[in-house]
Amino acid sequence: MGGASSFAAITDWVHDLDEHGRSRLGFGDTVPVATTMWRLLTRLDPSLLTTVLAGWLHTRTRPPKPPRRYRRVIAVDGKTLRGARLDGGRQVHLLSALDTTTGIVIAQVTVDTKSNEITSFVPLLDAVEKVLGSLAGVLFVADALHTQTGHATEVTARRAHxxxxxxxxxxxxxxxxxxxxxxxxxxxxxxxxxxxxxxxxxxxxxxxxxxxxxxxxxxxxxxxxxxxxxxxxxxxxxxxxxxxxxxxxxxxxxxxxxxxxxxHWHIENRLHHVRDVTFREDLHQARTGTGPAVIATLRNTAIGWHRATGATNIARATRQASHQSNTLITAVTSSYPTTQ
Structure with missing residues (x-):
């Protein structure tokens, strides 16, 4: 949320907190060193992390007053993390589902390096359904790669479109x-x-x-x-x-x-472009364990949170937030009533 775009930057942010800020986050006299933070963030389950954080944002976001003919529209698209090269030159590819009304990434799954986005579509639906509770009435918008009869059948079976x-x-x-x-x-x-x-x-x-x-x-x-x-x-x-x-x-x-x-262009213009330009994602070479997917999820969450708080310029919002550590800590530790 404060613009830290790498594991090292996240560690520096924690170390730069004053005593009060550290205490609010549950740290005592010491805080994790960079290698500890790195080991933690490269071992997390990215699918579970996305579900937890998307659910957290979902309960704190009040969508605009819906017009009479309102329908939840979720854009689906994939993105390759160009800097995260694995053995043999393979690259990490993620498939995301963006709620185009709130700007929140509801779900994100890692595409198997030996397959493509098509096989990841159903797991993505599962992840979206886990956050929303039901897909009834939801409209999924996707590019031509997902014009698959199996996709159409699966979406309809869940009462979505x-x-x-x-x-x-x-x-x-x-x-x-x-x-x-x-x-x-x-x-x-x-x-x-x-x-x-x-x-x-x-x-x-x-x-x-x-x-x-x-x-x-x-x-x-x-x-x-x-x-x-x-x-x-x-x-x-x-x-x-x-x-x-x-x-x-x-x-x-x-x-x-x-x-x-x-x-459908929202997922490219309001998410992927921001991750590349503001958080310099394509330059980030994290490739160990689940690290690439985890830090992409953290970026998604930061963007979604800033959009939920009314920001239209994410770069400016992260610059402002970087000087307001107590506000950020309050945002992630306070209890909020469910608004949806």
């Missing part, structure tokens, strides 16, 4: 979506953005497909096409994306779909 992009890894489904009569389907929603010398228009069309002869993806209720038109320095580019969602039209209007699809 799935919104995924379709690309070349599902060629038959991609062709089915592309061949739908989009020219005859009216525009459902259109948004325009301007900034950084760029103008972008996002046009969304959606059509119900849960009928005999629909598309070949289990539990899909709607097919979606988004056309993005960008104008940068006078040059125009156009990109088309196809997606499916397991929510019917009555529960997922075009403007809802537009919003939910864009929320």
């Amino acid at each position: 799935l919104l995924v992009q379709v690309k070349g890894n599902q060629p038959t489904l991609f062709k089915q979506l592309k061949r739908l009569p989009w020219a005859q389907i009216p525009v459902g929603d259109r948004t325009r953005d301007r900034g950084h010398g760029r103008r972008e228009t996002r046009t969304l069309k959606a059509v119900t497909v849960a009928t005999p002869g629909g598309i070949g993806f289990p539990h899909a209720q709607q097919a979606i096409r988004i056309t993005r038109t960008r104008i940068v320095a006078g040059r125009t580019s156009r990109e088309t994306a196809y997606l499916t969602v397991s929510l019917p039209a009555g529960q997922a209007l075009p403007r809802d779909l537009q919003t939910w699809i864009r929320r």
